[in-house]
Amino acid sequence: MSNFSIGIDVGGTKVFSELFDSSLRSVVTDHRASGSGPAEVSASIVASISAILANSQVEASSIDGIGIGIPGQVDSLSGTVKNAVNLGIDALNLGDVVKQNFGVMPRLMNDVNATAVGLSKGHHSSESLVYINFGTGLAAGILIDGNLLSGASSLAGEIGHISVDPNGALCTCGQRGCLETVASAAGVRGFLANKGHASESWQDFESLPSSLRVQIGDRFIRGMMKAINVIALSVDPDFVYLGGGTLDVIRKQNPDLVSMLMESDSGPSFLGRSGIFERIRFIDNQSNMAAMGSVLSLDTKA
Numbered sequence: 001m002s003n004f005s006i007g008i009d010v011g012g013t014k015v016f017s018e019l020f021d022s023s024l025r026s027v028v029t030d031h032r033a034s035g036s037g038p039a040e041v042s043a044s045i046v047a048s049i050s051a052i053l054a055n056s057q058v059e060a061s062s063i064d065g066i067g068i069g070i071p072g073q074v075d076s077l078s079g080t081v082k083n084a085v086n087l088g089i090d091a092l093n094l095g096d097v098v099k100q101n102f103g104v105m106p107r108l109m110n111d112v113n114a115t116a117v118g119l120s121k122g123h124h125s126s127e128s129l130v131y132i133n134f135g136t137g138l139a140a141g142i143l144i145d146g147n148l149l150s151g152a153s154s155l156a157g158e159i160g161h162i163s164v165d166p167n168g169a170l171c172t173c174g175q176r177g178c179l180e181t182v183a184s185a186a187g188v189r190g191f192l193a194n195k196g197h198a199s200e201s202w203q204d205f206e207s208l209p210s211s212l213r214v215q216i217g218d219r220f221i222r223g224m225m226k227a228i229n230v231i232a233l234s235v236d237p238d239f240v241y242l243g244g245g246t247l248d249v250i251r252k253q254n255p256d257l258v259s260m261l262m263e264s265d266s267g268p269s270f271l272g273r274s275g276i277f278e279r280i281r282f283i284d285n286q287s288n289m290a291a292m293g294s295v296l297s298l299d300t301k302a
Contacts, residue, residue, distance in 0.1 A: 003062045005298060006052060007291030008045060009111055010034055010070040011245075012086040012136025012185070015041075017048040018291040019056050026288065028056045036088040042097045049102060066098060066106035067294030069114025071137065073154045076108050076297075085172040086136045086186065109297055111290050112157060113148055116141025118293030119241055119283070128237040131283075132159075132227055134220075135244035138180040138187075140227075142235060159230050160184065164223075169194075179230075182223030185246045188216055205249050213253055220250050221257070225264040232276045233268075240276065243283035251282070 004027070009016040015034045019027040030051045035044050045068070053060060072084030079095015098106045109117070116131040123129060125146030132140045138160030142149040149156045160180035161173045168177025169190050181187045189199045195212065205213060224247075231240060251257055262277050283289065 003064050004056075004058055005064050005295045006049060006066045007114075007288070007293070007295035008048065008066065008068040008070075008106075009114065009288075009290035009294070010041065010045065010068065010087070011111060012071065015044045015048045016288070016291060017045075017052050018288055018295075019052045019058065020292075020295055024292070024295065027058075028052055029288075030055070034087060038089055038092040041087050041089060042092065042094065045094070046097065046101050049098070060102045060104065063102070063104055065295070065298040066102070066104050067114070067291075067296075067298050068094065068098070068106050068108045069111035069290040069294040070094070070108060071111050071139070074108045074110050075154070079106060079108055081108065107294070107298055109148075109294060110139070110141070110150075110154065110157070112139045113141040113150065114290040114293035114297065115243070115283075116143050116241075116293065117148060117296050118287075118289030118291070120146060121292065121296065123239070127239065128235065129239040129241060130231050130235055130237045131241040131243065132231065133244040134183055134224065134227075134242065134247040134250075136185045136246075138184045138223075138227065140231060142231075142237075144235070144237075159227055162230060164226050179223055179227050183220050183227060183246075187223070188220065188246065191216065191219065202249070205253065217250055217253050220246075221254065221260055221264065224250075225261055228261065228276065228280075229268070229271065232271060232274065236274070236276075237279070239279050239281060241281050241283050243287075247282075 005020050007018050015032050017030045030048045073082040081092045112133045120143050128144045130142050140157040140159050142157050161178050163175045163177045165177030169181040171178035171181050188202045193199050
């Protein structure tokens with residue numbers, strides 16, 4: 001990269017963009033709401049890139065590449081996004097939108113995968129790592145021997161849609177009892193709605209009755225443990241990173257979360273002896289790992 005590159009993290013509720021110089025030093029950032037649906041999300045991304053360029057006084061012609069991490073099934077070659085349910089997107093050709101506005105064809109990747117690639121920058125290429133994101137939804141990014149596992153149809157890591165309770169809550173994917181209905185913002189909102197609380201009230205977690213906070217925390221931790229079970233038993237990585245905005249809220253209420261996970265009865269008895277809990281790391285929800293990972297993918301073609 002000889003000039004500048006832009007990394008963009010599109011989450012379920014926000015767009016975070018970051019301009020990097022040729023040494024991968026951050027130059028300027030932009031943060032805004034993502035909106036919902038193809039038109040709003042596209043407009044938010046275009047506005048964010050425009051703000052980055054304006055605030056840095058960098059011309060679009062000086063941008064070597066744009067990497068975008070976004071939820072859903074992503075085709076990095078065509079620039080299309082499908083089934084980003086938490087963004088209200090069934091299908092969107094985001095590549096065309098960005099190219100038409102800035103003359104640069106972006107490289108797209110799933111947002112959780114982008115975070116995993118960003119985290120890999122601090123690891124040896126022979127190490128395997130998994131990043132599990134507990135945010136608006138729930139998904140995992142998997143790297144084995146430094147290589148991102150996407151799968152034949154970019155579905156690898158969509159563990160939030162593994163059903164663990166056929167009689168559970170209805171998920172946005174059409175199944176019942178998915179992990180995402182338990183250990184995600186969408187799951188917490190659904191649980192509170194069933195309890196007669198406003199769907200957004202979980203965001204002001206401390207204002208909820210203590211007994212309700214305990215119920216939310218216990219339910220979330222059981223779902224979180226099941227997600228870790230899936231990863232431990234299918235990948236058994238060297239490192240497991242946990243992050244996401246919903247997890248940040250739960251951790252404030254449960255600061256000794258790893259010990260609580262170790263004491264959980266939601267997994268096989270031998271899991272603790274495998275050392276998986278010693279391999280758990282937490283990441284700050286405010287980190288720029290997804291933006292960094294999407295830029296790294298411009299070179300590595302992860």
